[in-house]
Amino acid sequence: MLSEQSAATVRATLPAVGAAIGEITERFYAGLFAAHPELLRDLFNRGNQAAGTQKQALAGSIAAFATHLLERPEQRPDAMLGRIAHKHASLGIAPEQYEVVHRHLFAAIADVLGEAVTPEVAAAWDEVYWLMANALVAIEKRLYEQSGSAGWREWEVVERIAETADVVSFRLRPVDGGPVADFRAGQYVSVRVELADGARQIRQYSLSGAPGETVRQFSVKRVHGGATPDGEVSNHLHARVREGDVLQLSEPYGDLVLDGVDGAPxxxxxxxxxxxxxxxxxxxxxxxxxxxxxxxxxxxxxxxxxxxxxxxxxxxxxxxxxxxxxxxxxxxxxxxxxxxxxxxxxxxxxxxxxxxxxxxxxxxxxxxxxxxxxxxxxxxxxxxxxxxxxxxxx
Incomplete structure (x- = not known):
């Protein structure tokens, strides 16, 4: 819950921040990747960055979280936070990375809004950020504990199935021969591949096999325009990955699961x-x-x-x-x-x-x-x- 003083300041400045949030996120990512190019190469989706969709999503989540704090201070937006946390967990996001994001995000806010960012305004929005960040860190910690891992595991492709001209399913077993944890229907895994330029790009794919199987199955639709970042991973998987090849997968994550459906249509x-x-x-x-x-x-x-x-x-x-x-x-x-x-x-x-x-x-x-x-x-x-x-x- 926001402090009373910060709530008043956020309410007064939300229109200005909201109007500039697109430019703020643009500056934020530019500064972040200039200081940490490895994040764009090996963590962030280069296709989403090129298309601008990640910037839109970040802007929308910040504005929605701040609005929720003002309109429903007694409630936390767990649905939105849970969705973000599952995605972060599938990428292996660590708590210390929120410090890096904070530094570059607030530099972008100050750069765009200039003198309007008084110490009072900075403190109020700092409170908004850490309320959101700390909630995400806590949820992600629980997710890591539940999955038993915050890292990557090697899986061997044991079968490749051409579903259509543009969709291929991959069935995999863990290289280490260890047990395969069950997943909840509707969840996804992150898949990390090394591309020709050395980048290790990550994409999420829903698990399309039946829960309880001893193999993992995910299905990939090829995004045409393979030279562009938007389709670089799907085209790599279609063109280069065959039976016997090894991929790095995360544990299953995702909050679109069948809860509360017993006896319900x-x-x-x-x-x-x-x-x-x-x-x-x-x-x-x-x-x-x-x-x-x-x-x-x-x-x-x-x-x-x-x-x-x-x-x-x-x-x-x-x-x-x-x-x-x-x-x-x-x-x-x-x-x-x-x-x-x-x-x-x-x-x-x-x-x-x-x-x-x-x-x-x-x-x-x-x-x-x-x-x-x-x-x-x-x-x-x-x-x-x-x-x-x-x-x-x-």
């Missing part, structure tokens, strides 16, 4: 490669003998581009009450829908818990339709691949 909605966590969720529901209705919704460009479709259908078929609805923009087959996902004619049972994964416009549209159908906003959960721009674009 479930809706799993995905688009494109957003199908991957839904496959694990369906596998879990089938193995768990879930008796309540399950509604499966997926949209893709065409049947040929629908990755893991056989698994999508097979796991749904194992459920006692399941309805499967596929939409294709091209070449829609009999029994499927043509065009974009539209829930207008789809029955959504009362009390449904919904899980969404796919492009942000898709998830916004589906969420709006679900709310119109009476699904509580608190029962709609989502996963974003890459920086979470939901807050930044709200």
């Amino acid at each position: 479930v809706l799993l909605a995905s688009a494109g490669i957003g199908v991957t966590p839904m496959i694990a969720m369906l596998a879990h529901l089938a193995a768990d003998g879930h008796q309540a209705p399950v509604t499966v919704v997926h949209g893709d460009r065409s049947p040929a581009e629908h990755a893991l479709r056989a698994d999508h259908e097979a796991y749904a078929a194992k459920l006692p009450v399941a309805a499967v609805h596929f939409w294709y923009e091209q070449d829609a087959e009999e029994g499927t829908h043509a065009g974009l996902v539209d829930l207008a004619g789809i029955d959504v049972p009362e009390g449904t818990r919904a899980y969404l994964c796919g492009p942000l416009p898709f998830m916004r549209a589906v969420r709006s339709q679900l709310i119109d159908k009476g699904v509580a906003a608190a029962d709609i959960h989502y996963e974003v691949f890459g920086p979470d721009l939901w807050l930044a674009k709200s």
Whole structure:
């Protein structure tokens, strides 16, 4: 909770900071990477930096956290903090790195706002930063303790499966022959690879196999334009990684998991490669003998581009009450829908818990339709691949 004096100062300066937050984050990353080029090379996603999406996500999270402190001082925004902490844990972020971020972020604030940053203003926003940073450090510490590791483990590729022309699944076992900890359906792993220029870039991929297996499976969609940072890791995995190769993986993380669904109807909605966590969720529901209705919704460009479709259908078929609805923009087959996902004619049972994964416009549209159908906003959960721009674009 903010002190009374700091709350008044943050409230008075939030409009000015909010208006300049984009420029502040731009200056922050420029200063950070000038002082620590190894962070851009080996930790931060170069594609997200080039596209500007990481800057937008940082700006959105800072503004949202400060606003929450002012509007609901008795509550902590655990959902937002948890999402960030899971991503940080998958990258192996350490507490001391928050000191580095603090130094460069506040240098950027002073640089952009100039004389407006009085000692009182600096102290108030310093309090905001450390409330957020310390909360994240505490959550990340618990996550590391639960996983038993904050580092990387080597895994050997034992099978490579071409799902579509642009999606490949990799199945891996630990090189050390040790046990494979279970994961919660919907979680992801970070994968670290060394690229041709020596950079060790990291990307997150949802686990697309069934929980309880003795192997890890994740699926990668190739991002075209392979010379650009945006697709450098996916293209490296597609072009260079074969059976017998070794990759570095983190432990599983992610907060889009099936909580509180016992006896409740479930809706799993995905688009494109957003199908991957839904496959694990369906596998879990089938193995768990879930008796309540399950509604499966997926949209893709065409049947040929629908990755893991056989698994999508097979796991749904194992459920006692399941309805499967596929939409294709091209070449829609009999029994499927043509065009974009539209829930207008789809029955959504009362009390449904919904899980969404796919492009942000898709998830916004589906969420709006679900709310119109009476699904509580608190029962709609989502996963974003890459920086979470939901807050930044709200």
